[in-house]
Amino acid sequence: MVQGARPGGSYRLVSLPYNRGGMGMGMMGGASSGPAVLATVVYQGQAGSTWSLPQRLVNIDPLPEPSVRRSFQLGQGMGMGMGMMGGGGATFTINGRAFNPGRVDTRVVLNSVEEWDFINPTMMDHPMHVHTNPFQVVGSDGAPLRAWKDVALVPAFSRVRVRTAFRDFAGMALYHCHILDHEDLGMMGTLQIQG
Ligand SMILES: [Cu+2]
Missing domain, CATH: 2.60.40.420 (Cupredoxins -  blue copper proteins)
Known part of the structure; x- marks a missing residue:
């Protein structure tokens, strides 16, 4: 879930480099390439009604003790x-x-x-x-x-x-x-x- 900022505007969804550890760069380890823009979200105007994001989507019970x-x-x-x-x-x-x-x-x-x-x-x-x-x-x-x-x-x-x-x-x-x-x-x- 993402709460949009006010006012509207143009926002980028960015994949940032992540260091996976290991011995160096490339396939076997090191940082991934990037940053890369995955999407750009543009919004404007007023919402038709005011509402807030729920704090919890569903109630999840903890699993019982393992056997x-x-x-x-x-x-x-x-x-x-x-x-x-x-x-x-x-x-x-x-x-x-x-x-x-x-x-x-x-x-x-x-x-x-x-x-x-x-x-x-x-x-x-x-x-x-x-x-x-x-x-x-x-x-x-x-x-x-x-x-x-x-x-x-x-x-x-x-x-x-x-x-x-x-x-x-x-x-x-x-x-x-x-x-x-x-x-x-x-x-x-x-x-x-x-x-
Ligand atoms: Cu792995």
Whole structure:
């Protein structure tokens, strides 16, 4: 939600550079390019009626205590295969393994609540995304925050705990780093939800 300023005018929506950490510039790390103007919003005149933005859109109950806890260790290293940098390419892993679509990495049971720790000892940030099931990020007090997320940024040298309820969808799903080159180089796992 954005509250427009008064009076009207022309406002730019700008994507700013972000330092992802790592060893330098380019695909493997460093700052993204930018800034870039994504859109320009122009408005003028008076609103037909006065109203204010709601403080809360919906009431979100915190998920109950988990029955299962897991941890996912994020890793990176130099592989032996051909990479985009030429020669030995970088690999990105979860719990020491690069993505393999023929392997089931994590099996969960429908109608269960789990807590997952994403542990990032690497020097780069990894925004972790889970398909199909949004989650609640768990705060430092152990209580889940009252917001649904499908991506949680796990900064370099830190960890993030999320709580998920598998309620509606049985079948195969994925979780992965949302930085394209990281997921393409292995930072992705398969999730089998058993009904
Ligand atoms: Cu990443």
